[in-house]
Amino acid sequence: MSALEIVFVLAAGFAAGTINALIGSGTLITFPVLLAVGYPPIVANVSNSLGLVPGAASAAVAYRRELSGSRARLLRLAPATIAGSVVGAILLLTLPESSFERIVPILIVLSLVLIVCQPRISAWLAARREAHRPHGGPWLLGGIFGTGVYGGYFGAGQGILLLAELAIALPGELRELNAIRAVLAGIANGVAGLVFIFAADVAYLPVLLIAVGSTAGGLFGAGIGRRLPDHVLRGVIVVVGVAAILQLVF
DSSP states (O other): OOHHHHHHHHHHHHHHHHHHHHTSOTHHHHHHHHHHTTOOHHHHHHHHHHHTHHHHHHHHHHTTTTTTTOHHHHHHHHHHHHHHHHHHHHHHHHSOTHHHHTTHHHHHHHHHHHHHHHHHHHHHHHTTSSSOOTTOOHHHHHHHHHHHHHHHHTOTTHHHHHHHHHHHHSOSOHHHHHHHHHHHHHHHHHHHHHHHHHHSOOOHHHHHHHHHHHHHHHHHHHHHHTTSOHHHHHHHHHHHHHHHHHHHHO
């Protein structure tokens, strides 16, 4: 890897860490960059997943105030994410990527609709039940498992899917739910990364570069995200989601 390529990958890691802290889809930056510098798709995907884990950890540290009352929720939801990401990592090593590529844009579009309509949907649901389940119902666990599978397999747009599920199923400000989303997405990357270390080829130089960049980006992005009002955060989500759809389709 040349000096220019090293700088390129490092900058991509910073940008991905920033976007992941805000909403996710940072993979749509780092994955194409790794392909551009010559890594095969599976090696690029595996190395990217590992490199983004420190960025998720730094974002979680930066979001610690928003996460202060979320320990019980995370303990309930994390096992579903862990199980799903293990399944997704195994699928990555055994199935063609094309089977997921067809459905991903559809899932992201649906998630954007849910995010935009979330206040009305949540109000409608709240009016038809006695009280919110503080940790979500069984369908939320199923959805978290599903996004864990996708996160372990590829993960671009995983954050948007996760936040849509959390915002519909759980009470709370969008910023607090986004912090939970960041932790769950990081868990999915981390668990899948452990599987890849033992079962796949890993290119450790880009892992290191993306890790350094995403760690700084995670702190930077979380600092922005915690200050954004809910309506502005929704706008950011829509912009990132549309960009993700365009890149995946075209």
